Amino acid sequence: MADNSSAEKPATDGPARDRPQVLRETDEDARRLARTLVRGARFMALAILDPETGFPSVSRTLTGTDVDGTPVILVSGLSGHTRGLVADPRCSLLAGEPGKGDPLAHPRITLQCLAESVARDTPDHTRIRSRFLDRHPKAALYADFPDFRFFRITPQAASLNGGFGRAYMLPGFDLLIPSPGITSDWLELQKDLGNMTETAEKFAANLGAAESHNWRFAGVDRAGINLISSDLQLRHEFEHLADSPQAVLDYIFATSKVQ
Numbered sequence: 001m002a003d004n005s006s007a008e009k010p011a012t013d014g015p016a017r018d019r020p021q022v023l024r025e026t027d028e029d030a031r032r033l034a035r036t037l038v039r040g041a042r043f044m045a046l047a048i049l050d051p052e053t054g055f056p057s058v059s060r061t062l063t064g065t066d067v068d069g070t071p072v073i074l075v076s077g078l079s080g081h082t083r084g085l086v087a088d089p090r091c092s093l094l095a096g097e098p099g100k101g102d103p104l105a106h107p108r109i110t111l112q113c114l115a116e117s118v119a120r121d122t123p124d125h126t127r128i129r130s131r132f133l134d135r136h137p138k139a140a141l142y143a144d145f146p147d148f149r150f151f152r153i154t155p156q157a158a159s160l161n162g163g164f165g166r167a168y169m170l171p172g173f174d175l176l177i178p179s180p181g182i183t184s185d186w187l188e189l190q191k192d193l194g195n196m197t198e199t200a201e202k203f204a205a206n207l208g209a210a211e212s213h214n215w216r217f218a219g220v221d222r223a224g225i226n227l228i229s230s231d232l233q234l235r236h237e238f239e240h241l242a243d244s245p246q247a248v249l250d251y252i253f254a255t256s257k258v259q
Helices: 028-039 080-087 123-135 137-141 184-193 197-206 245-255
Strands: 043-049 056-065 071-076 090-095 108-117 148-161 167-171 216-221 224-229 232-237
Touching: 028 090, 028 108, 028 148, 028 167, 028 232, 043 080, 056 080, 056 123, 056 216, 071 080, 071 123, 080 108, 123 137, 123 148, 123 184, 123 216, 184 216, 184 245, 197 216, 197 224, 197 245
Parallel strands: none
Antiparallel strands: 043 056, 043 090, 056 071, 071 148, 090 108, 108 148, 148 167, 216 224, 224 232
């Protein structure tokens, strides 16, 4: 249960049960919302500490996720936020976009993170590059430039606001996928899904996705699957972690049947 000891106390010394509860107890619905916001984001706001001034600096960055759910960014070494991450790996990400009405009525999540550069010519880089470009194909124009690099932005803690009166605190591990699929069969599944465009259309339609065309699968992991249609992105979380790539395929084919 979240620690509410820092919550503002009322003016009167009434019973503890009468004190306002700023944070709710973090339940599975909150965890699922948090994971969906992070894994379903096409971009996020990134905050770093400016190495020259010490002040926070915020920018917008394209985001993907690694197979364990860790957010991933691709940045140029010429940018200020890259220099900031190299000087101090502490950073924050903000995910969750407003819709109609009051922007504060829509869910959002702030992550406190540590950034780690991904070395080129490693299996991690190959995997992350493939997943990122699956989500952001246009990034292939510059992803291999010498001054560009990937960072894994690992959550340490998170503050979730699910809308008015729905605030939660989560540890970083609540956003990560245990025992992620990094074996060759999982990596092969991601490639195979890229060719299953007709199945992706049916899958998206049966999930009630927004009316669009050319839906395609864009990344899969043990916890769920991403679909892309132009500027639209949909993250679908499984009810339970998939045990194998075949279990994912069975689920996709079952969900894609005409209802």
